[in-house]
Amino acid sequence: APILDFGGLLPENADMIVDYDITPTVFSESILLALQEKAAQKGKVLPVHVKVDTGMNRIGVKAPEDLKHLLRLLGSCENITLEGLYTHFAISEAADKSFTMEQVRRFETMVDLARQMGYSPLLHAANSAAALDVAETRFDLVRMGLALYGYYTGPDCRRDANLLPVLTWKTSVVHVKWIEPGETVSYGRLFTAGRPTRV
Numbered sequence: 001a002p003i004l005d006f007g008g009l010l011p012e013n014a015d016m017i018v019d020y021d022i023t024p025t026v027f028s029e030s031i032l033l034a035l036q037e038k039a040a041q042k043g044k045v046l047p048v049h050v051k052v053d054t055g056m057n058r059i060g061v062k063a064p065e066d067l068k069h070l071l072r073l074l075g076s077c078e079n080i081t082l083e084g085l086y087t088h089f090a091i092s093e094a095a096d097k098s099f100t101m102e103q104v105r106r107f108e109t110m111v112d113l114a115r116q117m118g119y120s121p122l123l124h125a126a127n128s129a130a131a132l133d134v135a136e137t138r139f140d141l142v143r144m145g146l147a148l149y150g151y152y153t154g155p156d157c158r159r160d161a162n163l164l165p166v167l168t169w170k171t172s173v174v175h176v177k178w179i180e181p182g183e184t185v186s187y188g189r190l191f192t193a194g195r196p197t198r199v
Contacts, residue, residue, distance in 0.1 A: 003021075004022075004084075005023065005024050008025070014035045017035060017046070018039050023049060025051045026049070026070070027059050027060050027070075029073060032048075046080055047080075048083060050070065052086070053087070056103075058088070061110075064109065064113055067110055071119060075117075075118075082119050084123070084124060085111060085119075085122075087107045089125065089126075089127055089130050092130035092137070094154070094156055103125075104134075104136055107125055122141055124141035126142040126143065127143055128146050128153050129152075129154065132152075132158055147161070150165035181193050181194060185199060
C-alpha cells in the first residue's frame with residue numbers, strides 16, 4: 001500500500017525515500033532537489049505531497065510566493081510529480097472552530113494558487129476532530145488518527161460518530177511505594193502529592 005511520510009525530511013533521506021517508494025512530504029527547495037536527483041539516478045518518477053503551513057507553525061510552505069516558487073521548481077523536475085497538497089489543523093478539537101475555519105481559508109488560497117499554475121493535486125487537511133466536526137475540511141482525503149482507535153480527540157468534539165475503542169491496555173502492578181507531600185510523579189511532573197500518597 002502507498003505510504004505517505006508526513007515528517008520533515010533531510011536531503012540525505014532521499015535515497016531511502018526513493019528506494020522504498022515512499023511518498024514524501026515536500027516543503028523546501030533542498031528536499032525537492034535531493035529527491036529529484038535520487039529519483040533520476042534510479043530511473044523512477046516519485047509522487048510527492050506539498051505541505052502548506054496555515055497556522056500550525058511546524059513544517060510547511062507558509063507564504064504564497066514561496067509556494068509559487070516551489071511549484072515552479074517542481075514543474076522543472078522530470079522525476080517528481082505533485083500528487084497532493086495538504087495542511088494540518090492546530091486546534092480543530094476545540095468547540096470554537098473560528099481558527100480552524102481561518103486555516104481552511106488560508107489553505108484554499110494556496111489551493112487556488114496551485115490550480116492557477118496548472119496543478120490539480122489531491123487535497124487533504126482533516127484530522128479526526130475536523131473530519132468528525134467540520135464538513136468543509138474533508139476535501140479529497142481525511143487523515144483519521146485517534147478516531148481510528150475509537151477515541152474522540154477532546155471533550156468538545158461531537159460524540160455522535162459511534163466510535164468504539166479497538167484496543168485495551170492491560171498491565172500488572174510491578175511496584176508500589178509511598179511519596180511525601182510536595183513530591184511529583186512521572187514525566188512533566190503533572191501530579192503533585194498533597195498528602196502522603198501510595199503510588
